[in-house]
Amino acid sequence: MHAHIAEAVKAPDLISLRPDLVCLRFETMKIYSALGAVRHLLESGAVRPGDTLVDSSSGIYAQALALACHRYGMKCHIVGSTTVDRTLRVQLEILGVTLEQVEPSRNLRLDQELRVRRVTEILEANPSYHWMRQYHDEIHYYGYREVAEQVDREAPDGPLTLVGGVGSGASTGALATYLREAGRDVSLVGVQPFGSVTFGSQDVPDPDMIIAGIGSAIAFRNVRHELYDRIHWVNFDCALSGAVELLRGSGVFAGLSTGAAHLAARWERRADPSRTHVFIAADTGHRYAESAFARHAEAPAFDALKPREITSLDELSHPWSTGSWPALRAARQD
Known part of the structure; x- marks a missing residue:
């Protein structure tokens, strides 16, 4: 069970x-990545239950991190791409995730730059938040x-x-x-x-x-x-x-x-x-x-x-x- x-x-x-x-x-593949990363952060003492984890996502990582946070008693803040659809938005809302979506863009660079910029602003306003850095932190390999x-x-x-x-x-x-x-x-x-x-x-x-x-x-x-x-x-x-x-x-x-x-x-x-x-x-x-x-x-x-x-x-x-x-x-x- x-x-x-x-x-x-x-x-x-x-x-x-x-x-x-x-x-x-x-x-949804990235659940492995998110679970492994959050578990490692908790075991290493980098974060504690109840802390807020933040990252950007085009979709499946948002769901994965939301479920990992739910599993381990963390709060979750996602800056999402426009590819985060209504079905996923509703799930994230019910799971208690704070979701922001950047302005629509047909340009991949602009979309990602807007998301990273917004994450940076969130961290400046909330220094206790932990940035998951799914693109850069090797802890996402572990799972x-x-x-x-x-x-x-x-x-x-x-x-x-x-x-x-x-x-x-x-x-x-x-x-x-x-x-x-x-x-x-x-x-x-x-x-x-x-x-x-x-x-x-x-x-x-x-x-x-x-x-x-x-x-x-x-x-x-x-x-x-x-x-x-x-x-x-x-x-x-x-x-x-x-x-x-x-x-x-x-x-x-x-x-x-x-x-x-x-x-x-x-x-x-x-x-x-x-x-x-x-x-x-x-x-x-x-x-x-x-x-x-x-x-x-x-x-x-x-x-x-x-x-x-x-x-x-x-x-x-x-x-x-x-x-x-x-x-x-x-x-x-x-």
Whole structure:
């Protein structure tokens, strides 16, 4: 029996779509990150029950931190993106979360800068609050050790290719790190939207980009670039195609970041069928029901999509590009 709902919903399911293709499906992935981080802060004495934790979020981290605070008797203050929808707003309100949303913006950089600026103002006015810094504090890696252990137990023996949206870097970075520590041969493939500074696509915007949580307009210190073997840059249309095909083919209803990861994993599988490919489904597709899934008839044909293999970031282009990250980093430094 679970002591709290956060413990019940955090555990993912490994779903075998094909013998060498596995979906690591979460209801809401960042609960692991938030629970592990809050538990560490309490055990280390950095915070005490009743303290207020504050951070910014595009959606799923807000829910995760709210549940972690509820679990451990903390107060929660979230500065949210406009992607925090009414369903989540109502949940946060009932859970006692203080939620502020920044002004609507189609620009990722402006949205994130506004949120960080507001968090800074809140901390200046309330110095006793603790900033969770999900993008920069390595404590957000800790909670994923348990997930890595589950993947190691349940995934087929042999080499793995792990594919997932990068975002803050904690989920993919932590899973790859812990699996490698356990002795697994792991290739790590990160997925990014165009317009994200994290892997150098900031000069190639995607005007339709609503893939919340996997890109960044500001540098995230939790992204450890040396961990990644390949990167896929995927635009909205391709991510939608991947999400629609996943739902149609497997019944898994997941968000746009999952659609992009599914697309990338299927391509990587074709390139190296000797490995088991595990892609991360970080959350469900409900918040994209109107903005994306309702447009399923517009999605490009999944099997017709093919990425452009690049050797320089100058070659990045829509709708989908991919390349070896160590080679691209070396070329950029030259």
